[in-house]
Amino acid sequence: MSDTPTPPRHSFIEDAQGLAYGSFMAAVGVLILTHLGFVTGQTAGLAVMISYSTGWSFAPVFFAVNLPFYWLGYRRFGLRFTVKSFIAVALLSVLVATLPSQISFAHLDPLIGALLFGFLTGSALLALFRHGASLGGIGIVGLYLQDKTGFRAGWTQLIFDAFLFAWAFAIRDWQSVAWSFLGALVVNLVIAINHRRDRYVV
Template sequence: MQEVKKIAKKLVPKTYWNKLLLNMPKRLLEIKNASWVKRITIWRQIKDALFIGLGVVMASIGLKSFLLPNNFFDGGAMGMSLLLEILTPLDLSILILLVNLPFIYLGYRQLSLGFAIKSTMAILALALLVHFIEMPVITADKLLIAVFGGFFLGAGIGFAIRGGAVIDGTEVLAISVSRKSSLTVGDFITVFNVFLFIVAAIMVNLETAMYSMLTYFSASRTVDFLINGVEEYIGVMIISDFSDEIKTKITYDLGRGVTAFKADGGFGEKAKNPDRNVLFCVVTRLEITKIQTEIDKIDPRAFVIQYPIKDTKGGMIKKRPLH
């Protein structure tokens, strides 16, 4: 046995064993991280599939039980499909696929192959449900049709977006246009829908176009609710000579986390002593008045910047449902 050990030491240098022992914790950490990443990835994929499935079902309810029986339509690519369904003999399920195919290709070029695959599956599932599943007509009241049809359709679009896919490709086109022109995403969607509703008013009738505008408004507000949530978060940046006092007040009295950035700036006499802390915190819209009041108590001349934040994660902010 001793002879075997001597031979092993000669064949395998001591430095090899040292490196092996030193790298073992790192390798164990990599294995643990790989397992954690795999678990997170699988859970994300399951969550995306559930969101997309729920979105497809909700959108099909809005179409089959509200909009289609009454020749109503929405904005965006879905609105274009519904309008073409009224004006042409083609089935809506075919039109949903045909209208969205260019947007899917654009999403593949602008975003990723995974996004294009998920969107294709979602749109195909919606087309199949619309074609094969029969659903009862809920109401004949035009106002209820516009509001609740928009709600279900908007919920479907919102859940699909939460799952990383689209069943209405207008936003993909809007992102592409915004990169090549001065139009923002919101500007392009507004212009697109205004043009769509004008065509609808001419080709169908003005009353249907007006009710369809209400449908679009209901759908867009539902999408915003599902993506951004009820509590809109506001980022607050505070520049003040009394940053330490303000930080203490927000942290201990108001119970909100504050991050202090070292900054160099100033104007006039303040430029002679430019070193200062810039404070940053995230609060809900309901809390912004309280924060501003406490700042005014300490430094009425403080420079306060507020801007909306689409989403947050971690820290002292609670996790939003469905996010």
């Protein structure tokens, strides 16, 4: 039997700053992404592709496409997670709608942009995960399907992202899609290397 004491939960203030940090960094990542005409995966990628295809603003599209996933989030992770994720998605949507009047890019190299997007978004998602939230989406569906059918959640996400990038090839130039893939790779590497439940247990 381990003598290690059970760590306390994050306080309300700690959770609030975690959600604020994660949402803000993710919003800056989205601004970089859309400024360069890149794409990404998951529901953010779906919202970006709908925005590119229709001319609709990313912010309301992102908020809307996440609405169907909250019920699954509640079923799989409970009310606390669902409320925090709703707050994070809503805050990100507001920030993406308002930050363009505060931030602009005179020049941003695609390589630097892809790396910045990857690092900022990866750190944003880490903050949200560590405070019991997410930016909604396909990951929730993947975990729900895994529980119900045994189909691995990672495969669900991979299939969905493959669809998004195939769609991107149809409407974007191949260079933008290639840089987008680099950005998505950096995001996933940041999460894979740093999101360790055996080390971060709060």
